[in-house]
Amino acid sequence: MKRHTLACAIAAALLLCGAPFPSFAAGASATATKTAATAPAQQMATLADRYYAEIARFDPIGATENGDIRYNDQLTIAIAPKVRAQHLARFQQFLRQLHTIPRARLAHRDQVSYDIMDYELTTTLALERFPDHLLPVSQMDSVPVMLANYAGGQSGQPLKTPQDYRAFLKRLNNLPAWLDQAVLNMREGMRTGVVQPKAVVTAMLPQFRKLTSKTVEENIYYSPITNMPATFSAADKAKFKAEYSALLKSRLMPALDRFANFLEQDYLPAARTSAGWSALPQGEAWYRAYVASSTTTSMTPEQIHAKGLSEVARIQQEYAALGPKMGYDGPASGLPNWVAQQAKFKPFTSDQQVLEVFRQLDATLRTKLPSLFTLMPKAPLDLRLEPELSRETASDHYTAPTADGSRPGVFWSVVNDPKQYGSTGMVTLFLHEGQPGHHFHIALLQELGLPDFRKFGGNNAFTEGWALYAETLGKEMGLFDKPEDYFGHLNDQMLRAVRLVVDTGMHEKGWTREQAIAYMRETLGYSEDEARNQVERYMAWPGQALSYKIGALKIQELRARAEQALGPKFSLPKFHEIVLGDGTLPLALLEAKVDAWIAASK
Known part of the structure; x- marks a missing residue:
């Protein structure tokens, strides 16, 4: 600022005196202005x-998950x-x-x-x-299970080179201290009344028991040694085997045993019987802060609950029109239950058959998406099955490619029992988790030249809102021509609407876990296990599930606004470029950006 002011003063003095404007003065002024x-x-x-x-x-594990491998050797005791x-x-x-x-x-x-x-x-x-920090683990999210999945070499952290092995070993070295700190935190939570629900703890127990073992060789964290690349030298193989074995035997296995025993013997009896966050100290304000963070809006839980009920009613009207096309003539609310009972919609006998359907869909989309998008990621998309350790509690999901291109974006399909895997929702699922959903948004973040905090960060309302909006494009691409596929789309839409009702119902309105499960079974046709897994997810992640529908409704609203304002000037590929072109935005910033584009396009 000072240099800019001085340069202006010199230039003004020269002009006022009638002196010629020297070249050096012009250069100094231009340089100073540029500097300022x-x-x-x-x-x-x-x-x-x-x-x-x-x-x-x-949160170096978060960096790893986002494809930033620079912190793969770190594990901060952030709790x-x-x-x-x-x-x-x-x-x-x-x-x-x-x-x-x-x-x-x-x-x-x-x-x-x-x-x-x-x-x-x-x-x-x-x-x-x-x-x-007093709630450091749940069945949905925990550092030990995340690192156990990494140990297999197929998840977020690469294990292909000696450098990778050294990084993972260094990270594992901090896990015993993390586990011991988690016990301290949870004991403090027991003292102050900040504890997980019993259902959440019960869902966690099998995961943590699987992390324990009687021998080093049986332990899941020994998997890097079991699966060591043949290209490693004999010296590296011997060194890594000795180092991983020593860590497991002397420190990590005892810490895992201590934690699993604490969870079962001490924490489970102290866990709460309530389902909602409002039962915790400061719980109501805490939940509202989560809602604001998750939705990036000022909507209240009451408003979101009402919007959810409205969306449920709207989608059930669509069920009424669709049911007869599928051979169903009962009440609209019964369509999901009827579909769930039809054997023809569960045609699989192996998980590989499920994966092959997704691969065929991926090939079809590669021919259709160029007509809707001019801005597309360069990074490839791979399709894989979820590792067995987390398969029982995981949902189908996407992981980002690494910034250096060493790992593609990955769509993870969760198949527990292929014979019970329904086919009706597969198109919508892949549009959401694969392309043009998460892959088109998250992979693009690596390629837009954004600052790292934007490249590797973001918010759920945009991220999940975009993926849910991407599902709706299946209709424009002719992917919902079969009634059963359009039902799958509607049923997934219904799931996101039901989430608005159930999440706010439990955490704001005092619903019980059983009440939430019953509502999900009635409106979605879910089995007891499916509904339970979903409800316990919302119990562990309050507010997170609200982001999907709130974000998607905003993007759909902005598209409709642009179509109406621009008429024949509206371009769908350009709209998608405007939405995605600055990476992840809070919804208010996205709205301002779209409004500015509309004004400029007029």
């Missing part, structure tokens, strides 16, 4: 780098109260520093970065007063 213009940009870039580095050091407090204190400092940067002097992309960082820091700090 880039100074805020440099401040923003520096702060963005420091912000992401803090996030990745605090330790002191570490958590230091992390949040640095976030406070980042927010203060951000507000010293003159936003108006930033270029558009940097202004977007400014707004996203402001939103993320403010949202995270709003959760600071709630002790989420």
